[in-house]
Amino acid sequence: MSKNSLEGIRSYPGPAGGWGALRAVAKAVRAEMGASTNTRALLSMNQPEGFDCPGCAWPDPKHTSSFEFCENGAKAVTWEATQKRVDPDFFARHPVSELWTWSDYALEEAGRLTHPLRYDPATDHFVPIEWEEAFERTGAVLRAIDDPNEVEFYTSGRASNEAAFLYQLFAREFGTNNFPDCSNMCHEATSVGLPKSIGVGKGTVTLEDFEETDAVFSFGHNPGTNHPRMLGVLREVSRRGVPIIAINPMRERGLERFQDPQAPVEMATLGATPISSAYHMVKVGGDLALVKGIIKALLAADAADVGAGGRGLIDRAFIQQHTTGFEALCADIEQVDWATICALSGLAQGVIESIAKVYWTAERAIICYGMGITQHRHGTQTVQQLANLLLLRGNFGRAGAGICPVRGHSNVQGDRTVGITEIPKEPFLARLDRAFGIISPRAHGHNAVEAIEAMRDGRSRAFIGLGGNLAVAISDPQTTFAAFRKLDLNVQIVTKLNRTCLLTAKESLILPCLGRTEIDVQASGLQAITVEDSMSVVHASRGMLQPVSDTLLSEPAIVAGLAKASLPTTVVAWDDLVTDYDRIRDKIEEVFPDFFDFNERVRVKGGFRLRVGASQRQWDTPDGLAHFLVADIPLGLEREGHPFLLTTIRSHDQYNTTIYGLNDRYRGITGRRDVIFLNGEDLNDLGLEHGDLVDVVAGDRILAGQTAVAHMISRGSVAAYYPEANCLVPLENHDRASGTPAYKSIPVMIRRAV
Known part of the structure; x- marks a missing residue:
């Protein structure tokens, strides 16, 4: 059957970006904003005095252009700044049993929430409630729970540093380290795997490194859809003649060719820039085998070069001075046969050797990767093998080289930095306790999967969600939906209605908050929040639109209200912190030394970059060295009858x-x-x-x-x-x-x- 004969299925001949992207932006603006003056918000997105895109975490360039947003960023803003409202009248018309039958798309498309709500089981409707009563109802349930570890504090990466810091403070004063987080479902393999390899769970490159690199390797991500502003950077890399090697199971247009909407000649001539110089469709689940194959080819070529009287292809001086575990890696790679590597990766030996040759020919190389690497049973091990590959040629701590995990949510990395973690380290907890006079729990808490398991088994009784839509985001909805419905409390701090809000517990509350695009005024005046991008740059974000409702509160204000109601003997001055977010940032600085002079530095155009030790060849590992780590290639991912x-x-x-x-x-x-x-x-x-x-x-x-x-x-x-x-x-x-x-x-x- 022809692809073009199916309803809604056609071949798309165009490049990524270009006129298709501009038409999509115009359509989104017309549909959500109409003729509203809110459209000017797009021109303030990712600008030094504007707000940070509520979409992806790709960093802003030092020299911004007239518009610094992509198609999906524009959709994120129009989604948030929509003229549609979900007010008390909406809920009076639609019982929860009806709303449950709506699609996820229809639920969020209904519009912005305007009032705090509680679920009334007698009528099957959400009904409006005053903020103080909402806080008190939450507090009453939490105060009645004997074991603090029966409460789950979930965080979405769209929360600001200030909101996330207060949230983790609330939970720890309450007595738990249960922090299921959206990181658990995307780049947790990075956060867990890289510290053991190079001492930090973040990327080591900056945007400037792409200007000096000699090769880019793109593993398991689709920038054209998930982080389109990256395409502008890759376009410039390609136009310099630098090879970009795409490794992905599917052909994705954004990795093939790109038409830059900010390039007049390309737009006028309908031209496009090729992105990848080679595109290799690895088998799903085969990346670990492939990376080990690249290392095997590199080590073999290195041995041949040395045998012929050459200096070799790996950086022996770097390996000797900065690393440990090299011999174990060589032994591990030696015992892996090419037949296994090729069968599991789906690529021929010669193809893998060609990838390796591009790598060893480049003086400086960057490896980028996304969730196509991390969302596997062996995700952590694959991340560590990518680090091994970079370590072999000293591609850390020098210009034009390093590892670049491409994060999703705009502040998913920042939330982790300011304390949202279920596995906190003692030095951090000790500083937090000193700063606030509390005694934080030391036992490890629940991640996202463990939280659902605890809810399923009756070991957790309450859930508070700071943004997100966990019940839909997490795996196994069959188990997850049932687990939510067993709870004593489900509190959702969101801007729009989603399915997790409809999983009603004995007490269910929807607490609508300000969006990233909206003006936030507290007692001391207009406020700014801060976020951290995927390259560890922290910068300010200031909303510029009027809130969709006078009833909305900011995330920090909601967190403080919940904390005061739940902790009757709290020693934290919650109201004082919310009055002026500078005070929150002062406390972040007190707890996290890397945020020194936080308020001063974040007021500088473009913000500041946090310390990333591996970027300076400082390895924050127990022995002060980077580690080569070995991993078995996972066999038999397919099961009998599941080919x-x-x-x-x-x-x-x-x-x-x-x-x-x-x-x-x-x-x-x-x-x-x-x-x-x-x-x-x-x-x-x-x-x-x-x-x-x-x-x-x-x-x-x-x-x-x-x-x-x-x-x-x-x-x-x-x-x-x-x-x-x-x-x-x-x-x-x-x-x-x-x-x-x-x-x-x-x-x-x-x-x-x-």
């Missing part, structure tokens, strides 16, 4: 669980999400055709009635949309080191729909 590995993907009209629309332009999908992407040859082998209806089966779990779409994807691999395909991932299918659900290596079988 394919499925990866979940985001559409182009989506950011995490937020669905802006039902299109996926670059993959040619319009007005639908009920599709699964397969290799055409795999379809033929199954006796299926493009356009057939199929069921995706993972054990006793089924994603039914999907339309099969022939696509450029590696053999043995399939892809379906997140979060719809989360039903295929059992809660226990996660990385044991980081707790990250294995959304991107799900063993499945494909059958004709029954």
